[in-house]
Amino acid sequence: MDPPEPFAILDCGLVRCPTGRSCANLRELRDAVQTVPEAVLEHHMMRCALDDYFSLYEFPNDLARWCWSALGDQILAEHLGVVDPYQHPSIGALREKLVDFIEDRLWGLDRVPWCRPGLELHLIQSRLVTYDTGERASTPAALVESIERMSIRSLFYHVHEARRRSGGKTDDFSQWLEDLGVEGRVVRRLREIDFYFLNLSQLRDEILATLRQCLMDPMAAKGPDR
Amino acid sequence: MNLLDQYEQVVGHQEVQRLRRLGERLGGKRVVHVNSTKSGGGVAEILGWMIPLMRELGIDASWEVIAGPPEFYQVTKALHNGLQGLPVALRARDFALHYEVNRANAERLNLQADVVFVHDPQPVFLPAFTPEQQVGRWVWRCHIDASKPNRAIWKHLEKAISHYQAAVFSMAAFTRPLTSPMFLIPPSIDPLSDKNCPIPEPERLSALSQHGIDADRPLLLQVSRFDRFKDPLGVIEAYRLLKPYYPELQLVLAGGPADDDPEGAEVLREVMSRAADDKDIKVLMLPPDAHRTINALQRSAIIVLQKSLKEGFGLTVTEALWKGKPVVGGACGGITLQVHDYHTGFLVHSAPGAAYRIRYLLRYAEKRLRMGNTGHEFVREHFLVLRHLRDYLTMLLCLQQPGSEILAL
Numbered sequence: 001m002d003p004p005e006p007f008a009i010l011d012c013g014l015v016r017c018p019t020g021r022s023c024a025n026l027r028e029l030r031d032a033v034q035t036v037p038e039a040v041l042e043h044h045m046m047r048c049a050l051d052d053y054f055s056l057y058e059f060p061n062d063l064a065r066w067c068w069s070a071l072g073d074q075i076l077a078e079h080l081g082v083v084d085p086y087q088h089p090s091i092g093a094l095r096e097k098l099v100d101f102i103e104d105r106l107w108g109l110d111r112v113p114w115c116r117p118g119l120e121l122h123l124i125q126s127r128l129v130t131y132d133t134g135e136r137a138s139t140p141a142a143l144v145e146s147i148e149r150m151s152i153r154s155l156f157y158h159v160h161e162a163r164r165r166s167g168g169k170t171d172d173f174s175q176w177l178e179d180l181g182v183e184g185r186v187v188r189r190l191r192e193i194d195f196y197f198l199n200l201s202q203l204r205d206e207i208l209a210t211l212r213q214c215l216m217d218p219m220a221a222k223g224p225d226r
Numbered sequence: 227m228n229l230l231d232q233y234e235q236v237v238g239h240q241e242v243q244r245l246r247r248l249g250e251r252l253g254g255k256r257v258v259h260v261n262s263t264k265s266g267g268g269v270a271e272i273l274g275w276m277i278p279l280m281r282e283l284g285i286d287a288s289w290e291v292i293a294g295p296p297e298f299y300q301v302t303k304a305l306h307n308g309l310q311g312l313p314v315a316l317r318a319r320d321f322a323l324h325y326e327v328n329r330a331n332a333e334r335l336n337l338q339a340d341v342v343f344v345h346d347p348q349p350v351f352l353p354a355f356t357p358e359q360q361v362g363r364w365v366w367r368c369h370i371d372a373s374k375p376n377r378a379i380w381k382h383l384e385k386a387i388s389h390y391q392a393a394v395f396s397m398a399a400f401t402r403p404l405t406s407p408m409f410l411i412p413p414s415i416d417p418l419s420d421k422n423c424p425i426p427e428p429e430r431l432s433a434l435s436q437h438g439i440d441a442d443r444p445l446l447l448q449v450s451r452f453d454r455f456k457d458p459l460g461v462i463e464a465y466r467l468l469k470p471y472y473p474e475l476q477l478v479l480a481g482g483p484a485d486d487d488p489e490g491a492e493v494l495r496e497v498m499s500r501a502a503d504d505k506d507i508k509v510l511m512l513p514p515d516a517h518r519t520i521n522a523l524q525r526s527a528i529i530v531l532q533k534s535l536k537e538g539f540g541l542t543v544t545e546a547l548w549k550g551k552p553v554v555g556g557a558c559g560g561i562t563l564q565v566h567d568y569h570t571g572f573l574v575h576s577a578p579g580a581a582y583r584i585r586y587l588l589r590y591a592e593k594r595l596r597m598g599n600t601g602h603e604f605v606r607e608h609f610l611v612l613r614h615l616r617d618y619l620t621m622l623l624c625l626q627q628p629g630s631e632i633l634a635l
Contacts, residue, residue: 011240015620015633016410018395020403039630053604054569118558122398124410129620129633131244161632 004179006136007143007172009150012157014050014126016043022120026071027112029063030102032123038091039125045085045094046164047126050156055199061085062121063098070115076105084196086163130157140182143173144211152200159195159203171195173207186214229282236417237612245612247635248619249283255622256286258339262302262348264291266514268413268541269345269369272614275416279615290335292349294327302348308379309347309372321382329355341622343367344390353389363391363625369413371400371538371559392625396539397560407628409621412563414614415544415605420517422548425525433522437510443474446584447527449520449545452481452494455536457556460577462500462507464533467581469506472588480510480523524549528594529571529587533580537561544609547571547601552594554583564609568593570601 019040023029033041044062059065059081068077079101088094106112115121133154137143147155158172166175174190193206234242257280261269273289280287294302301320308314328351337352340362344352346369353364366387372395375383387393387404394409395401401408415422434441446465450456458479465477479497494509501507512519524530530546530553537559544564546553553571555561565571572583587594607613623633 011244013616013620015617015624016398018398018401018408018410020401020408022399053607054566054600056566056569120399122401124398125630127624127630127633129623129635131247131635133240134243 004176006138007146007176009133009135009137009146009154010157011131011133011151011154012050012161013129013131013153014043014047015129016124016126019123019125022122023066024117024120025112025114026067026073026076026102026106026109029066029121030099030106033063033095033098033102036123037125038095039127040123041091041095041098042085043124043126045083045098046160047128047156049160049200050153052199055201057199060196060199066115066121070119070121071113073105073113076101079105086160086168086196128157128161140177140180140211140215143176144208144215147173147204147208147211152204155200155204155207159207163195173211183214186211189214229279232418233610233612237606237610241612241616244635245283245616245619248616248623249285251635252619252622253284254286255341256288256339257341257343257622258288258290258337259343259345260290260292260335260337260349260352261345262292262299264289271416272413273345275419275611276615276618279611280619283619285619288336290337292327292331292335292352294323294331298323298327305347305379305383306370308376309368309383310370311374311376314376314379316378316382324382325351325354328352332356337361341365341625343394345369347383350383350386354386364389365621365625366390366393368393368395368400371397373400373402375402392621394621397563399559407625409617409624411614411617411621412560412609413539413541413544414609414611415541415548416611417548421521422545423521425518425521429518430522430525433519434526437478437508437519439476439478439508439523439526441526443476444472444528444588445523445526446475446477446529446531447480447523447546448478448531448533449480449523449542450532450534452479452490452497454489454493455534457533457535457577458493458497459500460533460535460580461531462497463577464531464580464584465507467578468584468588471585475588476506476508478508478510478523478527480512480520482514483511520545521549524551527551529554529584531580531584532556532561533574533577534558534561540564544605547598548605548609550598550602552587552597552601554580554587564604568597570597570604 023032048062057065064077064080067073067080083097085094137146162172170191174187178187189210195203198206230242259273263270277287277289301323304314304316332352332355337356338360342361343365344350345367390406392407393404394411396412398410431441448461452458468475497509501509524546530551532540532543532555534556539560543553543555543561547570553565554574555565557573557575565573574580574583
């Protein structure tokens with residue numbers, strides 16, 4: 001079998017398309033989550049990671065963040081914060097889960113929480129644009145070097161977007177290493193990284209730490225027996 | 227050296243490569259921009275750099291300007307205000323004049339193009355009066371906050387907007403539901419312009435001494451119109467709260483003359499009266515082309531304020547961040563997209579809040595420096611002209627290839 005092609009580093013960006021719709025209270029959020037196009041949910045639950053330039057946010061999605069900071073509804077924010085969209089088979093299934101949490105919360109409240117003017121959640125959808133940077137990595141060590149200096153957008157494309165492309169199975173890095181014949185445990189440990197709950201800077205650190213540990217110290221790569 | 231090469235020195239090779247790749251995909255397309263003035267104002271400034279850059283990328287871009295009698299501009303000024311929600315009273319004949327001038331311009335202008343960008347509400351009815359086969363796609367570029375327009379004005383403009391295949395806004399908060407697809411393209415600053423380019427040290431010092439500013443003492447600066455929404459009185463209040471702790475502090479409020487704006491003149495009088503005989507407060511009336519003076523002031527400030535109560539995008543914040551200054555800004559409009567607590571400055575909600583954050587920044591030189599560097603990089607990544615151009619070109623590709631699949635370049 002031919003060796004795999006060198007790893008191609010891609011960069012990406014978003015074309016953001018507002019819907020003109022916004023939410024000022026929890027009931028409006030429920031209605032929006034029920035009815036907006038899937039691309040809107042995809043943006044606010046997944047692609048919003050690209051908007052976190054300063055790694056500011058504790059919660060990995062816009063809905064949880066908005067409930068926490070604008071509505072002051074910490075309970076719902078915590079519930080929405082643990083919804084992992086990549087663990088859902090479809091956006092439809094994700095939508096059902098989100099609506100269920102929000103309705104359940106609305107059911108238990110005496111008053112619908114509102115945000116202050118200016119803190120509305122403006123709903124948008126986005127389209128991903130990818131660019132080939134021209135950079136290639138031919139060995140695992142070269143890949144580590146590339147990951148160190150690639151943009152966080154590249155990281156998003158090769159991890160988050162790759163999970164979407166592969167139906168949740170794999171990221172591009174571990175797939176390439178697997179194709180290259182790197183030991184299965186390295187691949188498994190990369191795939192075990194809880195990428196959705198890390199911001200992109202933390203994700204870079206975690207991937208690099210895992211790869212360095214595995215590639216520099218093959219014994220450590222074996223990890224604990226399962 | 228061509229233009230793109232000059233920008234490459236600021237934004238790097240990758241960004242220019244991306245643009246060239248977009249240019250290859252769109253090469254030969256004819257794009258026309260239409261607005262209502264060739265000089266003065268933000269839109270003319272944008273088109274001034276965008277047209278040559280588009281041409282350098284192989285796009286056949288041109289710029290047309292509509293013309294009308296003086297009363298037309300009074301009507302469009304009212305439309306502009308009404309679109310932003312201010313109360314305006316226009317009569318049926320004013321709306322008729324808006325149609326009529328658009329009709330005449332549709333006949334006069336060269337609008338044969340693959341895409342025509344119509345900027346703001348003045349030329350918005352051009353598609354209604356242009357033969358269908360002349361233009362591939364119409365895109366309305368709205369530079370103002372249209373989220374809560376005056377109802378009568380919206381009813382009038384809505385008839386025009388339905389002719390467009392897409393609309394572009396600067397921020398999601400500025401939009402309202404439309405039938406055509408919408409795109410977000412934030413504005414930008416030009417790092418090579420007089421307002422933002424590096425300036426020689428002697429020129430900077432000369433600008434300070436010309437306005438009686440001591441180059442050796444810390445300077446707080448707000449650059450903005452004398453407008454209540456910019457809260458210049460709040461800035462003075464914050465400065466006064468700080469002065470006992472930092473007696474060497476100076477404050478400059480720099481804005482344009484307010485001769486044609488009765489409310490501006492009133493605000494200016496209040497500012498002058500509040501500044502009273504404090505020699506460390508300078509209220510500067512600068513001419514509209516004093517770009518290098520503003521550049522010098524921004525580079526000389528220790529902290530820049532934009533303590534607005536209501537704001538559009540707030541490009542003065544972008545300019546200050548680009549010059550490596552932490553910004554203390556009012557938590558409103560586009561300032562919230564640019565100022566991030568402890569990263570590029572602080573968002574504040576009151577004059578005491580501004581004073582408190584400035585005190586913190588004055589105390590920690592190292593944090594000021596770090597925030598300044600972060601702000602500079604943040605602007606490089608998000609708010610320079612090449613990103614702005616890239617957004618336009620990517621949007622054109624999206625219109626050409628509609629759908630939600632990934633767009634690969």
